Amino acid sequence: MSMWARRRAAVAAEEQAEALARAEAARQAEDQALSERSDEELLAEAGVKAPEDLLNGEEVRAFLEKELPERLKRRALRRLWRTNPVLANLDGLNDYDDDFTDAANPGGPVQTMYVVGKGILSQVKDLVEDAEDAQAEPEMAGVEDTPTEAHEPAPLAMVEPEPAVSDEPDPIMPSARRMRFTFERT
Secondary structure (H helix, E strand, O other), X not given: OOHHXXXXXXXXXXXXXXXXXXXXHHHHXXXXXXXXXXXXXXXXXXXXXXXXXXXXXXXXXXXXXXXXXXXXXXXXXXXXXXXXXXXXXXXXXXXXXXXXXXOOOOOOOOOOOOEOOOEOHHXXXXXXXXXXXXXXXXXXXXXXXXXXXXOOOOOEEEEOOOOOOOOOOOOOOOOOOOOEEEEOOO
């Protein structure tokens, strides 16, 4: 592009920016003049009802097409939300009814084993030690081995779980175990 073509484009852009600035200034001056007048005066001049007296969407549409300040148009839109049953009566099926901005927090404090500065490793070790202590105690100490009536099933006898097959025990995570039950026949 030649220098003169660029210069003509720059002058045209400046003229367009000035025209937009003049239109914006005129709109702001008109808004200022409308904001100084009372609502009743503006409604009488436009020949429309008050926003609270609108009954249906067509009246609201006609109201919004008039040259009125934003504050009156907002009042009319609030009335539209209350008069239209589709908009006023929510059925709970709208995706936007719930607040999904805080999906990570279920509504209360979250319980965690994480300790700041220590992590979770010490808590897991404590759980492993508790599980090993619980295995050392006999679980069936209070169960009697008396036979029951013939029509009832035989009681279950606890069999110690098989130890996990590994060369070294994992100090962090407990090993996977399966419980086996055997039925005593009477």
